Amino acid sequence: xxxxxxxxxxxxxxxxxxxxxxxxxxxxxxxxxxxxxxxxxxxxxxxxxxxxxxxxxxxxxxxxxxxxxxxxxxxxxxxxxxxxxxxxxxxxxxxxxxxxxxxxxxxxxxxxxxxxxxxxxxxxxxxxxxxxxxxxxxxxxxxxxxxxxxxxxxxxxxxxxxxxxxxxxxxxxxxxxxxxxxxxxxxxxxxxxxxxxxxxxxxxxxxxxxxxxxxxxxxxxxxxxxxxxxxxxxxxxxxxxxxxxxxxx
Amino acid sequence: xxxxxxxxxxxxxxxxxxxxxxxxxxxxxxxxxxxxxxxxxxxxxxxxxxxxxxxxxxxxxxxxxxxxxxxxxxxxxxxxxxxxxxxxxxxxxxxxxxxxxxxxxxxxxxxxxxxxxxxxxxxxxxxxxxxxxxxxxxxxxxxxxxxxxxxxxxxxxxxxxxxxxxxxxxxxxxxxxxxxxxxxxxxxxxxxxxxxxxxxxxxxxxxxxxxxxxxxxxxxxxxxxxxxxxxxxxxxxxxxxxxxxxxxx
Numbered sequence: 001x002x003x004x005x006x007x008x009x010x011x012x013x014x015x016x017x018x019x020x021x022x023x024x025x026x027x028x029x030x031x032x033x034x035x036x037x038x039x040x041x042x043x044x045x046x047x048x049x050x051x052x053x054x055x056x057x058x059x060x061x062x063x064x065x066x067x068x069x070x071x072x073x074x075x076x077x078x079x080x081x082x083x084x085x086x087x088x089x090x091x092x093x094x095x096x097x098x099x100x101x102x103x104x105x106x107x108x109x110x111x112x113x114x115x116x117x118x119x120x121x122x123x124x125x126x127x128x129x130x131x132x133x134x135x136x137x138x139x140x141x142x143x144x145x146x147x148x149x150x151x152x153x154x155x156x157x158x159x160x161x162x163x164x165x166x167x168x169x170x171x172x173x174x175x176x177x178x179x180x181x182x183x184x185x186x187x188x189x190x191x192x193x194x195x196x197x198x199x200x201x202x203x204x205x206x207x208x209x210x211x212x213x214x215x216x217x218x219x220x221x222x223x224x225x226x227x228x229x230x231x232x233x234x235x236x237x238x239x240x241x242x243x244x245x246x247x248x249x
Numbered sequence: 250x251x252x253x254x255x256x257x258x259x260x261x262x263x264x265x266x267x268x269x270x271x272x273x274x275x276x277x278x279x280x281x282x283x284x285x286x287x288x289x290x291x292x293x294x295x296x297x298x299x300x301x302x303x304x305x306x307x308x309x310x311x312x313x314x315x316x317x318x319x320x321x322x323x324x325x326x327x328x329x330x331x332x333x334x335x336x337x338x339x340x341x342x343x344x345x346x347x348x349x350x351x352x353x354x355x356x357x358x359x360x361x362x363x364x365x366x367x368x369x370x371x372x373x374x375x376x377x378x379x380x381x382x383x384x385x386x387x388x389x390x391x392x393x394x395x396x397x398x399x400x401x402x403x404x405x406x407x408x409x410x411x412x413x414x415x416x417x418x419x420x421x422x423x424x425x426x427x428x429x430x431x432x433x434x435x436x437x438x439x440x441x442x443x444x445x446x447x448x449x450x451x452x453x454x455x456x457x458x459x460x461x462x463x464x465x466x467x468x469x470x471x472x473x474x475x476x477x478x479x480x481x482x483x484x485x486x487x488x489x490x491x492x493x494x495x496x497x498x
Contacts, residue, residue: 018264018266018405152433154270155434156434156437157433158436161437183457184404184406184407184410184458187455188437195443195444206433207433208433
């Protein structure tokens with residue numbers, strides 16, 4: 001996996017704390033927060049919402065609510081008082097949301113989007129449910145790739161790292177040498193993915209956040225969040241809003 | 250591997266940047282920087298040096314040199330101008346150093362020692378060459394264990410993480426339930442170790458720092474740094490100095 005040859009590099013950032021080390025102008029940044037923000041965002045665009053405004057502060061969510069927006073948001077799995085619903089991906093599949101704009105605030109995910117958007121990179125949201133679509137997009141972009149794991153409260157997160165590993169494996173294998181990595185975290189993520197991918201539902205029992213969600217009764221989404229290629233939605237950031245990138249057939 | 254049962258917990262911190270998240274009074278902190286600082290320190294105590302003063306700033310090394318101390322130190326593989334020798338573990342095996350005090354300054358390792366020593370924890374230096382000794386010590390201490398990977402310039406480092414995984418595996422297996430972990434990075438480190446341990450010299454070809462050392466002509470130490478249990482030295486921090494903990498027979 002380690003190779004210095006190849007036009008474009010892939011790196012994996014395990015935590016928002018480390019993000020300042022990964023500054024790279026002109027790169028494609030794939031932001032992921034598998035349980036559950038990035039999965040919910042991809043589900044929303046699969047459900048044809050118009051746009052999602054990611055916000056990091058609770059006060060921002062409250063201000064949007066007062067302006068009449070639909071607001072989704074949680075902290076530590078608990079719905080914000082001002083929110084219409086929490087961050088379960090299933091909430092975002094409600095047909096009533098089609099064509100609507102949603103303001104979204106999560107514990108880790110939207111904070112990562114906010115941090116990553118400050119550098120003018122191309123930013124796409126990745127999850128297992130849009131894995132192939134994200135990888136195709138990354139191949140087309142012809143840019144260096146940074147995978148930004150939202151983590152859990154700035155810590156390494158197993159499920160986000162497994163997704164990062166899946167992207168690394170897909171790109172390095174599919175690109176046949178076009179992508180390379182000399183990034184230890186990318187190599188580690190890919191190897192963890194190799195261990196896990198044969199039985200992802202079994203492997204995820206090792207992940208702390210799986211158990212946090214279980215204790216909160218929020219783990220009904222687990223299988224959905226680990227399902228590959230449920231959608232070809234490609235949420236990209238444009239002018240501070242997430243929109244679905246129209247895909248060519 | 251994930252388990253909430255067990256008297257003592259094990260956590261792994263992949264980078265000095267993340268260290269503030271791992272504050273835990275009364276814990277045993279195992280600091281590692283396999284290539285090459287922690288290996289060099291263990292080699293030095295195997296060679297019966299009297300003590301090692303870890304310093305983080307170059308100006309500190311210069312001040313000690315002026316006072317007549319033996320000074321070892323590097324930045325990015327290059328010997329400091331004020332240093333008597335660089336940080337190759339082989340330098341620390343020179344019989345002339347027996348009974349001496351050495352001032353040591355490294356790119357990542359001594360910075361990590363400095364950061365970890367600010368919390369009043371018990372601090373021990375770990376490397377593959379003293380793996381079993383460190384694990385035995387951890388078992389005897391009856392404390393929570395934090396493994397602090399020095400990393401490379403605040404990034405995740407494969408070789409340090411593999412060592413962390415080896416300690417996690419040893420403690421969890423050997424303690425038969427006394428130690429537990431709900432830390433995703435500890436679980437990931439242990440699984441990477443499981444992949445690597447059958448052929449550590451082969452696996453380390455994936456690590457970026459292995460290639461950095463090769464380019465600088467400093468990789469003659471690779472096999473030594475990956476050798477398990479060359480020594481039973483146990484470098485612990487006492488009053489700002491590393492000394493060898495006398496071991497009971």
